[in-house]
Amino acid sequence: MTDAAHLNDLDQQFVWHPFTQQQGWSEETPLMIERGEGVYLYDVDGNRYLDGTSSLWCNVHGHHHPVLDAAAKFQFDKVAHSTMLGLSHPGATELAARLIEIAPEGLRRVFYSDSGSTAAEIALKMAFQYHQQRGDTARTRFVRMREAYHGDTIGSVSVGGIDLFHATYKPLLFETLAAEPGDAAQMEQLLSAHEGEVAAVIMEPLVQGAGGMIVHPEGYLRAVRELCDQHGVLLICDEVATGFGRTGTMFAVEREGVSPDFMCLAKGITGGYLPLAATLTTEAVYEGFLGAPAEGKTFFHGHTYTGNPIACAVALANLDIFRDERTIEALQPKIELLDRRLAEIAEMPSVTEVRSRGVMVGIDLGEHDPELRLGHRVTREARERGAMIRPLSEVIVLMPPLAISEAELTDLLDICVESITAALASLPTAA
Numbered sequence: 001m002t003d004a005a006h007l008n009d010l011d012q013q014f015v016w017h018p019f020t021q022q023q024g025w026s027e028e029t030p031l032m033i034e035r036g037e038g039v040y041l042y043d044v045d046g047n048r049y050l051d052g053t054s055s056l057w058c059n060v061h062g063h064h065h066p067v068l069d070a071a072a073k074f075q076f077d078k079v080a081h082s083t084m085l086g087l088s089h090p091g092a093t094e095l096a097a098r099l100i101e102i103a104p105e106g107l108r109r110v111f112y113s114d115s116g117s118t119a120a121e122i123a124l125k126m127a128f129q130y131h132q133q134r135g136d137t138a139r140t141r142f143v144r145m146r147e148a149y150h151g152d153t154i155g156s157v158s159v160g161g162i163d164l165f166h167a168t169y170k171p172l173l174f175e176t177l178a179a180e181p182g183d184a185a186q187m188e189q190l191l192s193a194h195e196g197e198v199a200a201v202i203m204e205p206l207v208q209g210a211g212g213m214i215v216h217p218e219g220y221l222r223a224v225r226e227l228c229d230q231h232g233v234l235l236i237c238d239e240v241a242t243g244f245g246r247t248g249t250m251f252a253v254e255r256e257g258v259s260p261d262f263m264c265l266a267k268g269i270t271g272g273y274l275p276l277a278a279t280l281t282t283e284a285v286y287e288g289f290l291g292a293p294a295e296g297k298t299f300f301h302g303h304t305y306t307g308n309p310i311a312c313a314v315a316l317a318n319l320d321i322f323r324d325e326r327t328i329e330a331l332q333p334k335i336e337l338l339d340r341r342l343a344e345i346a347e348m349p350s351v352t353e354v355r356s357r358g359v360m361v362g363i364d365l366g367e368h369d370p371e372l373r374l375g376h377r378v379t380r381e382a383r384e385r386g387a388m389i390r391p392l393s394e395v396i397v398l399m400p401p402l403a404i405s406e407a408e409l410t411d412l413l414d415i416c417v418e419s420i421t422a423a424l425a426s427l428p429t430a431a
């Protein structure tokens with residue numbers, strides 16, 4: 001047996017993959033990724049693939065980046081892990097200061113965890129507890145967007161709105177109020193109808209990623225911020241996907257000059273290297289938790305690997321690269337190129353809509369029989385042509401690392417167009 005065949009055999013026997021129907025997994029040979037270099041991933045057989053989804057939306061500066069590698073190794077030689085419960089360490093401390101420096105005005109405190117889901121859970125729990133401790137005890141409800149995605153743990157699923165992922169768990173979830181993305185008048189009605197009952201609005205600012213790259217109309221985020229202020233409601237902006245340059249600015253909220261009460265960060269925070277997350281909040285929220293231990297105002301939440309030192313060291317190096325390589329500035333011509341090409345792709349007869357903001361792209365192929373698995377076919381075709389992409393049902397997602405060159409971006413788009421055409425040609429023709 002070759003190495004790859006042996007590994008595939010072990011995978012089939014012992015592994016259960018996330019967001020994957022395992023029945024059928026064995027019918028295709030899974031790719032075993034062994035190493036990465038820049039925007040490319042290499043499998044155990046040495047085949048090269050352009051990482052078109054940034055290893056699930058998190059890689060920023062490319063794989064095997066010398067600065068990030070060095071930061072991890074440097075920290076590794078000191079200590080791999082030490083707890084944040086009752087102790088601190090230089091990396092977490094410096095990173096908190098650096099995050100606050102670049103975050104929107106008003107955000108002053110950093111609470112660490114290790115995934116986007118936990119970053120969202122923490123914001124929800126903090127918002128709830130904050131109102132309780134102020135005596136505003138009727139504020140127990142949350143407003144979330146239709147088609148929202150904030151992670152896979154029960155609390156973050158409660159504020160989710162994607163039926164395919166979330167409907168099964170309904171009996172386990174807390175009730176939420178659903179807002180129509182982009183409709184400020186409906187948000188106003190919702191907050192008025194539930195005056196004094198809402199703890200917070202949680203939303204993915206500008207673009208709802210997992211919901212299929214739903215792009216909000218300009219001004220919506222700003223309007224939601226104003227409505228929250230008018231109704232005494234806290235605003236949680238989940239920047240797990242949009243943060244760290246994805247939409248063309250460091251954070252999406254910058255586009256509309258909005259300062260949320262909570263900002264959730266994960267995915268790109270370590271440049272896509274290691275699991276780390278942060279929930280940023282204001283001094284006002286922070287002060288709402290101060291008191292003598294006996295008052296019970298402590299925020300009783302913390303994960304074992306919270307603020308892991310190696311992850312923090314890499315996150316600091318990630319911010320150094322943003323500064324030294326002027327990542328955001330260098331991104332602008334690539335966004336222009338991308339927008340030009342996407343305008344062409346939108347004209348393809350098989351494409352119903354192209355939605356994008358910065359380097360966050362959804363190419364919607366419209367309604368097709370789910371059994372035909374059109375999105376999956378496009379993925380397979382792209383793989384044969386040397387690119388890795390992953391669809392959201394029939395929406396083809398492109399989220400390459402920000403470090404992608406214009407030539408590599410052109411390759412990715414060419415492969416994407418060819419793959420859509422080939423996948424459609426592979427469909428059984430209607431009788």
Ligand SMILES: *Cc1c(COP(=O)(O)O)cnc(C)c1O
Nearest residue numbers: 115116117149150151209240241
């Ligand atoms: C991916 C994502 C999450 C969940 O992050 P995990 O690290 O996978 O738990 C939460 N919110 C948004 C907007 C995301 O895109």
